[in-house]
Amino acid sequence: MNFFQIIDQLAEVDADLLGRFDSRRAVFNALGTGAKRTAMAATPLFVSALFNKAYAGETGIKTDAKDVLNYALALELLEADFYAQLIAAGQIPAGTPAVAAINKIKTHEDQHVDLLAGAAGMGGTRTGGAVRANGGTPFSGIRFNASAIPNFGTSYDTQLLVAQVLEDTGVRAYKGRAPELLGTELLTVALKIHSMEARHAAHVRYMRYNRGVTTSKPWITVADSALPNPAGPAYKNGITPATAPTSFTYGGVTIALPPYAGPSPREDNTTQSGVDIRTQLGATYSADDAAASFDEYLQAAEVLDAMRAGGLVM
Amino acid sequence: MTDFENVPVSAPTETQLGTALRRRTFLRVAGASAASAALVLAGCGKDAPEPVVPPDPNLITLQAGETGLLNYCFLFKQLQAAFYTKVVAAYPSDFTAADKTFFADLHDHEVVQRQALSFALGNNYLPPLPFVFTSFTLTTRAGVLAAAQQLEDLGVAALVGALPLFSTFQLRVLLAKMLSVEGRHAALVRDLASPGTFAGPDAVTAGLNRTLTPTAGIAATAAFTAPIVISVANLPTV
Numbered sequence: 001m002n003f004f005q006i007i008d009q010l011a012e013v014d015a016d017l018l019g020r021f022d023s024r025r026a027v028f029n030a031l032g033t034g035a036k037r038t039a040m041a042a043t044p045l046f047v048s049a050l051f052n053k054a055y056a057g058e059t060g061i062k063t064d065a066k067d068v069l070n071y072a073l074a075l076e077l078l079e080a081d082f083y084a085q086l087i088a089a090g091q092i093p094a095g096t097p098a099v100a101a102i103n104k105i106k107t108h109e110d111q112h113v114d115l116l117a118g119a120a121g122m123g124g125t126r127t128g129g130a131v132r133a134n135g136g137t138p139f140s141g142i143r144f145n146a147s148a149i150p151n152f153g154t155s156y157d158t159q160l161l162v163a164q165v166l167e168d169t170g171v172r173a174y175k176g177r178a179p180e181l182l183g184t185e186l187l188t189v190a191l192k193i194h195s196m197e198a199r200h201a202a203h204v205r206y207m208r209y210n211r212g213v214t215t216s217k218p219w220i221t222v223a224d225s226a227l228p229n230p231a232g233p234a235y236k237n238g239i240t241p242a243t244a245p246t247s248f249t250y251g252g253v254t255i256a257l258p259p260y261a262g263p264s265p266r267e268d269n270t271t272q273s274g275v276d277i278r279t280q281l282g283a284t285y286s287a288d289d290a291a292a293s294f295d296e297y298l299q300a301a302e303v304l305d306a307m308r309a310g311g312l313v314m
Numbered sequence: 315m316t317d318f319e320n321v322p323v324s325a326p327t328e329t330q331l332g333t334a335l336r337r338r339t340f341l342r343v344a345g346a347s348a349a350s351a352a353l354v355l356a357g358c359g360k361d362a363p364e365p366v367v368p369p370d371p372n373l374i375t376l377q378a379g380e381t382g383l384l385n386y387c388f389l390f391k392q393l394q395a396a397f398y399t400k401v402v403a404a405y406p407s408d409f410t411a412a413d414k415t416f417f418a419d420l421h422d423h424e425v426v427q428r429q430a431l432s433f434a435l436g437n438n439y440l441p442p443l444p445f446v447f448t449s450f451t452l453t454t455r456a457g458v459l460a461a462a463q464q465l466e467d468l469g470v471a472a473l474v475g476a477l478p479l480f481s482t483f484q485l486r487v488l489l490a491k492m493l494s495v496e497g498r499h500a501a502l503v504r505d506l507a508s509p510g511t512f513a514g515p516d517a518v519t520a521g522l523n524r525t526l527t528p529t530a531g532i533a534a535t536a537a538f539t540a541p542i543v544i545s546v547a548n549l550p551t552v
Contacts, residue, residue, distance in 0.1 A: 097510045104513065111521030171494045179486035184478035184552060187486075188525060191474045191493065195523035196513065198497030203512040206505055217419065218502040219495060272430060272488070281429035285422060292419065293426040294491040295498075 065186055066136030067255040068177050071300055072190065073116040073131055074250065075173055077142035078313060079166050080109040085146050086163065091156040098207060105163075105200050112193055130189065137253050145314035149230060160208050162312075165234045167201035168220065168267075169298070169309050172234075176264070176297035198295070219292040225268035233307040237263035237298070244301040250313070260301040267296050372541050377438065378548040383479055384431060385440040386528050386546060387489060390469045391428035393538055396445045397465055398424050401458055408455040413506065420462070420499055427492050434488070445538045459507035466500035467517045471524045472531035479528075479550045497523070527551070 083106035092098050114120075117138035118129030131138040146152040149162055174194035181187040202218035209216045215223055225235040244260030270278050270290035277290035304310035376382035398421035405414055432439045451457025473493040480486050501512035517524055526534065528546040536543070 101510050101512075104510075108513065108518075108521035115521075175487070175490045175494065179483055179490060187478040188474065189522070191477055191490070192522040192525060194490070194494060195470050195474055195497040196518065196521060198494035199501040199513050199518070199523070201494075202498035202501035203505060206502060206512075217416070218498045219419070219423070272491075275430075275433065277426060277430065281426065281433060283429075285426055289419070289422040289426055293423040293430075293495060295494040296491065297487065 064134075064136075064256065065181055065183075066131055066134035067257075068180055068190075069116055069131045069134060069186070070136050070139055070253070070255045071177060071248070071257075072174065072193070073113065074139050074142055074248070074313075075170055075303070075309060076109055076112040076116060076193075077139060078144055078309060079170065080106065080113050081142065082144035082162070082166055082312075083109060085144055085152075086159045089153050089159065091154065091159060093156070101203060101207065102163075105203070108196055108200065112196070115189070115193075130186070134186075136255075139250055139253050141251050143314040145312050148312055157208075157211065160204060160211070161231055163204045164201065164208060164216070165231050166309065166312075167197055167204055168224075169234045169303060170197035171201055171295055172264075172267075172298040173300070173303045173309070175295060176299050176303070177258075180258070217292070220267045220295065221288040222268040222270075222291050225266050229307070230311075233305075234309075235267040237266050237302060239263075239301050239305045240307055245304065248300070248304055257300040257304070260299055264298050264302060265296040267291060269294070269296055373543050373545060374440070375545040375547065376440070376549060379550065380480055380482060380485060381435070381438050382546070382549045383476055383528075384435055384485065385438070386532070386549060387473065387476055387492075388428065388431040388435060388440055389443075389535065389539075389544065390472055390531075391424060391431055392440070392442060393445055393535060394465050394469060395421070395424040395428045397447060397450075397461065400447060400452060401462075404452075406453055406455045406458055409458070410455075413455065416502060416506070417458075417462075420503075423495060423499070427495070430488075430492075434485075443539055443542060446540060447538065449537055456507070459503055462503040463500070463507055466496060466503050467524070468526070468531070468534050470496045470500050470517070471526040472528075472534075474523055474525040475527050475531060479552070481550075 083102060086092070087102060087106065092102055114126075114129070116130050117140065118126040118132060120126045126138065126140070129138055149158060151158050152162065171194065174190060174197060178187060178190035178194055181190055205216045205218045209218075215221070220235065224231075226232065227235065239260065245257060246259070247254050247256050249255075268287070268291050270276065270287050272294060275281070277293065278285050278287060298308075302308065304313075376385050398417065401417055402421045405417070409417070447461070450461040452461065470493065473489060473496060477486055477489050477493065480489065500517065504511045504514060504517075528549050528551075532544055532546045
């Protein structure tokens, strides 16, 4: 059996058909060239080469579902209180679609809190919820520290920027831990929420776009990783202290955090699993395309760092 | 390679594209599709016996396990990339400058993601299919946005449903990186179609994104792949 005969046939199919269905002929003119041959000769599901970098959950680190869910709850509580304060500040232009949009997002965050911590009954006591169902004690009372953001109460544009940062951080945080969840049911719930964070993030970014920040597309481009504080760190990586925390405590409830495996990819990352997306997929793509086509994860130690969401917890 | 001898081997002219290409595509897909089996036989060389003709040339059965699952995800990327390729090649006349900017990006993202999955699949990838978009109105802004909304919402829900079926951690991470970008796309095209509908009730219930099993997801693509039928019968279900 001649392995390369197979490759030649596949390349022929590709060049013949793809070229007609995609206006970017250049993509496919490269088929059959060295890069594509290498790609095709790669081991099926080239998993080992796909990710060189290990991080928590991958290498058999014991993960408690209740801690993952409680971690998610901490972020949802932060977001829910953030939107409550944003609405209370009264800066959303009255009579614009922004009012309904922010209210809708706030409602979603409340629904996520209910799902994780249980719905509040008479007297405000929460019962049930995914954290308890998995043997944990849900966080409660986590608040957004508005005083950490200059002009938060008076600047609507600042409020929207913080909303964008929190939503984008939420996307990164769910991505960082959801894959640890084993069993389709919990993972499915986490992914449904993860997708909502992405919808929220896209909408908030589009709101900013419509307010004249035309660099704020619904997806994360390279420039976001160069944003000044307090937004920038959400798109970068790394932690402030030399030693990463191994747990997170709030209101007497403590969760274990997975070991920190060194800086996660930044959002301006253009390389996936050692493959330069700009040049090694058979055509040339811009850095913005390469970066925006993949959202990157953040590990818990990074999300909870004082320069990111951790610094906004009160 | 009996199948291939009955079809023109020279490139069809543009005017022939309709039927000739369809037929060639279809045959090649069928020939290459009994997935690895036919290809392995084909690889035996000129002296080898003729490959077995697949019993139903319209049927593509995705492989078992994660290869099939990844091909299932790849199918949506192929579908979306083909759609945006068509749109960017001839924007509706009422598309705004901003629309064009966004759709150029959407196209690029989908092509990048498709190529990345193709790369990940190595030589096990599903051959490109001749998608049919006749159910869409691609000459008006409203028609294109409605179509994009349908495909993006479908893509998100399909990935939410497929991702937990992967047992390999790294693949779950890779697909999660694409899933949220898909969610961003869906939110934008909805907002473009009707402002503020980034999480409409047809896509989101009680603050949670809709999910589709592979069986439901593939059914939703049937109209675009016809006459080719793709079976997900061998994919994992838990």
